[in-house]
Amino acid sequence: MSETGIGATVLRREDRRFISGRGNYVDDVNRPGQVYAHFVRSPHAHADVKSIDTTAAAAADGVVAVLTGADVAADGLGGLPVGWGITSQDGSPMIEPPWPIIAQDRVRYVGEAVAVVIAATRNQAKDAAELVAVDYNPLPAIISTQDSIKDGVPQVWDDAKHNICFDWGFGDADATNDAFAKASHVTTVDLVNQRLIPNAIEPRSSVADFDSSTGEMTLWCTSQGPHAVRLLLGAFVLQQPEHKFRVVSPDVGGGFGSKIYPYAEYATCCWAARRLGVPVKWTAERSESFLTDAHGRDHITKAELALDGDGRFLGLRVSTIANMGAYLSAFAPLIPTYLYATLFAGQYTTPAIFAEVKAVFTNTTPVDAYRGAGRPEATFMLERLIDAAAKEVGVDPVDIRRRNFIAPEAFPYQTPVALLYDSGNYGAALDKALELSDYAGFEARRKASEAAGKLRGIGISTPIEATGAAPSAIAGQLGARAGLYESAEIRFNATGNVTVFSGSHSHGQGHATSFAQVVSDKLGVPYENIEIVEGDTGRVQMGMGTFGSRSLSVGGSAIVKASEKIIEKGKKIAAHLLEASVDDIEFSGGNFAVKGTDKSVNIAEVAFTAYVPHNYPHFTGDPEADKNALEPGLDEQAFFDPLNFNFPYGAYVCEVEVDPDTGVTEVARFTAIDDVGNVINPMIVHGQIQGGVVQGIGQALLENGVYDQGSGQLLSGSYMDYTMPRADNVPNIDSDLTITPCPMNPLGVKGCGEMGTIGSPPAVINAIIDALSGYGVRHLDMPATPQRVWSAIREARPAA
Amino acid sequence: MEIKGEYRIPAPRETVWQALNDADVLRECIPGCESLEKVSDTELTATVKAKVGPVSAKFSGAVTLEDLNPPESYRIAGEGKGGVAGFAKGGAVVHLADDGGETILTYEADAKVGGKIAQIGSRLIQGTARKLADQFFRNFAEKVAPGSTQGENAA
Numbered sequence: 037m038s039e040t041g042i043g044a045t046v047l048r049r050e051d052r053r054f055i056s057g058r059g060n061y062v063d064d065v066n067r068p069g070q071v072y073a074h075f076v077r078s079p080h081a082h083a084d085v086k087s088i089d090t091t092a093a094a095a096a097d098g099v100v101a102v103l104t105g106a107d108v109a110a111d112g113l114g115g116l117p118v119g120w121g122i123t124s125q126d127g128s129p130m131i132e133p134p135w136p137i138i139a140q141d142r143v144r145y146v147g148e149a150v151a152v153v154i155a156a157t158r159n160q161a162k163d164a165a166e167l168v169a170v171d172y173n174p175l176p177a178i179i180s181t182q183d184s185i186k187d188g189v190p191q192v193w194d195d196a197k198h199n200i201c202f203d204w205g206f207g208d209a210d211a212t213n214d215a216f217a218k219a220s221h222v223t224t225v226d227l228v229n230q231r232l233i234p235n236a237i238e239p240r241s242s243v244a245d246f247d248s249s250t251g252e253m254t255l256w257c258t259s260q261g262p263h264a265v266r267l268l269l270g271a272f273v274l275q276q277p278e279h280k281f282r283v284v285s286p287d288v289g290g291g292f293g294s295k296i297y298p299y300a301e302y303a304t305c306c307w308a309a310r311r312l313g314v315p316v317k318w319t320a321e322r323s324e325s326f327l328t329d330a331h332g333r334d335h336i337t338k339a340e341l342a343l344d345g346d347g348r349f350l351g352l353r354v355s356t357i358a359n360m361g362a363y364l365s366a367f368a369p370l371i372p373t374y375l376y377a378t379l380f381a382g383q384y385t386t387p388a389i390f391a392e393v394k395a396v397f398t399n400t401t402p403v404d405a406y407r408g409a410g411r412p413e414a415t416f417m418l419e420r421l422i423d424a425a426a427k428e429v430g431v432d433p434v435d436i437r438r439r440n441f442i443a444p445e446a447f448p449y450q451t452p453v454a455l456l457y458d459s460g461n462y463g464a465a466l467d468k469a470l471e472l473s474d475y476a477g478f479e480a481r482r483k484a485s486e487a488a489g490k491l492r493g494i495g496i497s498t499p500i501e502a503t504g505a506a507p508s509a510i511a512g513q514l515g516a517r518a519g520l521y522e523s524a525e526i527r528f529n530a531t532g533n534v535t536v537f538s539g540s541h542s543h544g545q546g547h548a549t550s551f552a553q554v555v556s557d558k559l560g561v562p563y564e565n566i567e568i569v570e571g572d573t574g575r576v577q578m579g580m581g582t583f584g585s586r587s588l589s590v591g592g593s594a595i596v597k598a599s600e601k602i603i604e605k606g607k608k609i610a611a612h613l614l615e616a617s618v619d620d621i622e623f624s625g626g627n628f629a630v631k632g633t634d635k636s637v638n639i640a641e642v643a644f645t646a647y648v649p650h651n652y653p654h655f656t657g658d659p660e661a662d663k664n665a666l667e668p669g670l671d672e673q674a675f676f677d678p679l680n681f682n683f684p685y686g687a688y689v690c691e692v693e694v695d696p697d698t699g700v701t702e703v704a705r706f707t708a709i710d711d712v713g714n715v716i717n718p719m720i721v722h723g724q725i726q727g728g729v730v731q732g733i734g735q736a737l738l739e740n741g742v743y744d745q746g747s748g749q750l751l752s753g754s755y756m757d758y759t760m761p762r763a764d765n766v767p768n769i770d771s772d773l774t775i776t777p778c779p780m781n782p783l784g785v786k787g788c789g790e791m792g793t794i795g796s797p798p799a800v801i802n803a804i805i806d807a808l809s810g811y812g813v814r815h816l817d818m819p820a821t822p823q824r825v826w827s828a829i830r831e832a833r834p835a836a
Numbered sequence: 837m838e839i840k841g842e843y844r845i846p847a848p849r850e851t852v853w854q855a856l857n858d859a860d861v862l863r864e865c866i867p868g869c870e871s872l873e874k875v876s877d878t879e880l881t882a883t884v885k886a887k888v889g890p891v892s893a894k895f896s897g898a899v900t901l902e903d904l905n906p907p908e909s910y911r912i913a914g915e916g917k918g919g920v921a922g923f924a925k926g927g928a929v930v931h932l933a934d935d936g937g938e939t940i941l942t943y944e945a946d947a948k949v950g951g952k953i954a955q956i957g958s959r960l961i962q963g964t965a966r967k968l969a970d971q972f973f974r975n976f977a978e979k980v981a982p983g984s985t986q987g988e989n990a991a
Contacts, residue, residue, distance in 0.1 A: 079922035079951025146951065166919035323955055744958070747948065753955030 040556050040563035042783075045719040050548045059287040062241035065256045067315035070243065071100050073305060074161035074318075076151040076168045077327065078143035081177035081399040081748020082190065085141055085150055085170060093153055093167040098160030101312055102168060103304075104151045105140035113137060113307060116300060116363070117272040120370040121515040122202045122395070130202035130395070133193045135363040137273060137300035137307070143172070144192055144362035145399050146748055147327025152304055154316060177399035177748040181336050181359040184396040192362055192397035201360050201395040202369065206377045207453055212390035215351025219342035223425035228817045229413045231334040231359070231741035233758055234406055236543075238289025239320035240329065244305035248313060252280045254574075257302045259285040260295045260541050261581015264518065266573050268298040268366070274306055282574040288543035292731075293405035294329045295543065296583050297366040301328075326753045331741055332406020334359035335372065335413050339421045347431045349386040349440050354417060356393045361402035367583075368404045369395065374514055375410030375502070375584075381451035382418045383462040383500050383685060384440040389452050399748045405583065407731055408793040411501045416818075419497040419798035423805070424814065433496050433802070434470065438463060441498075448779075455502060457683045459776045465709045466498060469687035472770055473707035478691065481704075491694040492704070493807025499795035500685040503585035503787025504780075506678035521677035522586070523578040524594035526555065526602050528670035530647035532640030533565040536598075539579020540591030541571050545789060546720045547587060553716050554592055554783065558599040559639060560626020577673060585787025588716060589682050593781040597674035606642045608666055612653045613637050613645060618664070646670040682778045684786035686710040688729075690799035694807045699826025701804055703733055708771040708795065713778035713786035721788045726769045728792020734761035735793075736800035738819050759819075808832070839928075839945040839966045843973055847981045849932050852939045853907035855980045856930065862899070862912075865975035867968050872899065884916060886924070888949065888964045889957035893921030908932055922951020928969060941977070945969040 040046050053059050090102040116135040123129055139150050151168050155161035176190040183189055184199040192199055216222060242257040253276050259265045262283035270281045288295060301318050309316045320328070335358050342351040358372035377391035426436040442449050444461040451457065470476070478494050485492035505511060508519040525537040536555055540547060552566040569575055582591070603623050610628030611618040620631045629636035645652060646669050655665040691705040708729055715721050738759040742752045752758040777784030797818060804820050805813060811832040816824060845852055855861045859880060863872035868885040875881060880899040886892070895916030902911045913927030926947035933940040947965035954961070977984050 076920065077951075079954075146955075162920075169917075323952060326955065744954070747950060747954070749950050749954035749958065751954070751958045753958070756956070757959065 038557070041553055042557040042716050044553060044717065046549055046553060046563070046717055048546045048549045048720065050546065061238055061287050061289060062243060062256045062258050063319045065243045065286070067243060067245045070315035070317050071154050071156055072158045072161045072317050073308060074153050074158070074165045075149040075301065076153065076165050076170065078139065078146060078148045078150055078172070080143060080172050080174050081146050081179065082175040083143050083172040084175065085139060085143060086173050087171045088151055089169040090151065092169070093164040096160070096164035096167055098156035099164045100154045100156065100314070101308065102151060102153050102164070103138070103308060105136055105138040108136055108138045109140055111307065111311070113303070114273045114275070116298060117268050117366065118364045118369065119268070119366045119517050121517065122204055122369040122373055123515070124202045125205040130369055131193060131196040132364060133195065137303045145401050146750055147324070147401060148362070149300060152308065154308055154312065179398055179400060179743045179745050179748050181334055181357050181396065181398065184359070184398050185357065185394060192399060196397050199397045201364065201397055204373050204393045204395070205391070206373070207390040208388055209390045211388040212351045212353050215388040216340070216342045216353065219350050220345040221343045221429050223341045223343070223421060223428050225339050225421050225424050225815070227337045227339065227417055227420060229333045229335040229337065229416055230818050231403070232332040232406055232735060232739050233326055233741045233752070234292045234294035234329050234332060235325070235760060236290035236292060236294060239322060239325045240295065240299065240301065241319040242302040242305045243315060243317040244309040245315040246306070246310040246313070250280070252282065253306055253310065254282045254284065255302060255306055256284045256286065258288050258295050259283065259581070260288070260291045260543060260583055261579060262541070262571055262573050263539060263579040264581050265298045265302065269303050269306065273298070273303045276306065284574065285541060285571040288541070291543045292407040293332065293409055293583060296581065297330055297404060323754065326758065327401060327750060330365045330404035331361065331401050332403060333413060334403050337417050339417050341421050341425050343425060343429060347429050347436050347439055349384055351388040352380055352386050354380060354391045356391070358393055358395045359398055359400065359403055360395050361400045362397060363402045365402040365404035368402060371405050371410040372413070376414050378453050378455050379411050379414035379500065379502060380418065380453050381455070382415070383442060383460070383498050385442055386440070387452060400743055407728065408790045409584065411790065412732070412794045412797060415497065415499045415794045416798045419499065420801060423495070423802045427814070434466070437466065437496070437498050456680060458680060458778055458780050460683065460685055460711065461774065461776055462498060462685060465685060465711055465774050466687040468772065468774055469689050469707050469709040472709065472772055473689035473691070473705060475689060481691070485693050491696055491807040491810070493692050493694070493803045493805070493809070495690045495799045495802025495804070495806055497688045497795050497799035497802065498686070499688065499791065500683055501787070501791060501794050502681040502683055503790070504589035504678055504682050505584050505586065506590070506681055508677050518580070519677070520580065521675045522580055522591040522594045523673065523675045524591065524598045525577050525671065525673040526595065526598040528602070528643035528646065530644055532561070532643050534559070534561050535567050535569060536595060537569045537576045538591050538595060539576055539581065540587040541579070541582045542587070543582070545582065545587055545724065546717065550588065550716045550720055551592060551595060554595055555599060558596060559602060561639065585789040588783065588785050589778070589781050589787055590676055590678055592716070592783050592785065593678070594674050594676035596782045597676050598672045601672035601674060602670060605666065605670060605672065606639055608653065608664065609642045609645055610637050613642070613651065643670045678780055680780045682713065682780050682786040684710060684712045684788060684791055686791055686795050688795040688799040690796070690803040692800065692803040692807055694804060694825060696829055699822035699824070699829065701737060701820055701822070701825055703765070703767050703800065706767055706769045706796070708769060708792060709774060710771070710788065710791050711774045711776050712788040712791065713776060714784040715773065715775065716783070716785065721773070722771050724788045725771050725792045728790060729769050729796045730761050730766050732793045732796030733766055733800055736797040736818050736820060737765065738821070740819050839969050841943050841970055841973055843941045843977045844935070845939045845941055845977045845981050846984050847939055848937060849907050849934045849939045852932055852941065852980055855976070856910065857901065861976070861979055865972050865979055867971045867975070870894070878902070878904070882914065882916070886968070888953050889960040891921050891953045891956050893918030893953065895924055918953065920952060922949060922953040924949045924953065926965060941973065943969065943973060
């Protein structure tokens, strides 16, 4: 292993730029003559828009234009598209309501745009927005996920009876019911997976510039996948042809899923720039981010587990209501279906599984993928249910998991919920977690806490996740309206350095470093001679972007494929230079050598020869002589569409200390063992996992997107009320890895970006319930705030 | 949300009732009131400047007097739009009881907000509404019977 190749801990080269304030974010992009957009947003959760008077705003200082939904309609713009279709159990398609980029006639959540003011400066746009007079007729709103399907509640869409977008079934209902009929014990839990608000450190932003002389639009926007934005906004909303539409997402400060989607504000900037002939810029304020970034989670679930007399799982039955918000965000239908119920087998051999998911509309901000996207909800359900079952049947939580693990020799393993698991050794990860966490020493630590007046608890979770969604053909059958490949181009320059163009996008994942490590390793080019280019449809050939922990396994594999093509061509050039047969050329460590000789040529010389082809196998026109002829240049492109998802897994152990007088929970220890297959850069992998664990602890203890149930006002709409995890909320996280290479891609890697967020919430909650078990507490909803923990203790404690 | 208060005003009930229906008195007593114009005996238009936590806004809208039961009780209700700050609406049911030539005024107020003012200041609404209601009735008692404010916010 070289110091900068695969497996090396290389400091992230991009961090110098970021920590010295020299990143280039969308808000840093300024175009000559640009003007600023400010959106007028509905203060009502549900209302008819009776009229909008823009006269005073249009006459205000600096105002260029005030545009409303009527202008959107008049210009014939399309609505925001949905990228995945779901079919209900009765065979009917999901309800797909229109979503204009500015509301027309009716608003359906607080924060929905009703007008946009465009002015010379940001402050002029804001001041003029105050003058837009909107006359609303407020309507009753439905907010609660639970109540949304009840009779007589307000309806968000006329087509969606009982507010149901789709009612989806998955798995084998009959086999599952049979399993419950023969069970010796059934455990039931009712769970809430609360609404989360993403909170990327960089707010969303866009700048659009339209060149009327060429008809070319350039959009800079905070996206995790600029090619997808180009396709979706160009084709569905703006009618801006792809070949005349460039989308650039430069440095992006965190996404967590919320920056996948083609947002209305980006489209509005493009439309206004085209209409007004000036560049238009918008950057969200934090308050806007809270209201308009797609939210995450928001499930209500009843889950039942059937067990035999030995604590083995016979069947699993799950019924979930998933809140979509007021409109269907781009991938919203996918999250509580194929990214959720397909994970219900977990790491276990449960033979029969059935899931029912009702997706519902409410008068709230649309909900879509948020770090983990369906898999945290699945894992929380399963790992909480198993712990509850273990308590009920009197089996240790570790033992009940071991009894049901899929054995290491059973791979590839077909689950009853469609997925074919690639590889794994679940017992080994759990062993390592128990050892690293000193599980055996817990009782002594518990007694020490008890002596100090604290309640100590320990919780386990053994999560699995499916990353690098694939393959495109199967996804298409299941409702995907896009492909799931990734592309890469490796371009050698004449002087031997390399530019790599990847369709992935880095917004904190460290691609500039880890992708360069892959290329350095595969091609033997010094690490510092490799540049990674992403996030620009004008430079990068094609891309699907970054989501679902796919960058390395799919995007990295495309890079490997392209490097193989480079080597293949390089061998032919080297064979010519070395006057040998191509079959006798071996490539290793950057050198092409003739087998069994000391004759070799470095790849840099080969690249130089390819661009300065003086001594080169040129075409001559003679078919026989041209069999080994080559075009000049060393520049290869590849697409990779994996055969399957890959399945990282882990074993998490959380130890908490609860103060029974205040309900304050401290995460005392946290151990995360993950198996993400082969590792390119251990430091980046640990960083991803630890960041994910912190985000998961945030969900377990602190974060909650809360609406006023009557009025639909977002109550946790600022950092005064929406509590993000901070350094003092988390312990030093002990993370380590086991390595089971993935057979589904040439790097043998699995995704690591979401594991921490998926595995940690149930470990934390299981630990708190363990700590409170002396009081008979069996259930606690997230976030386990001091108030909730204190109340649970008070309610459970027998009256004194 | 329950906001209640009680004031003893050393003036006859009829005088207090007249004042409660006097636009000039109301204008002077509503905290932050910049204008109040009578449209009819029970309808007025108003502009009020208010601050909830970090959000300050000028609300313009209507004030209405409802459920009139002279000289005993009515409900005074207001609804205003504050531009991008959102909207606010609220009111108070006011009771007047005769007590030996003096008047005991009791009120029960409520408030609702929407938009940015709710997003940023939801936890502060109760306190702000309580403060504004108390200020209004304190101003009112002082106006009707100067030097009389022995009032107490009973909430």
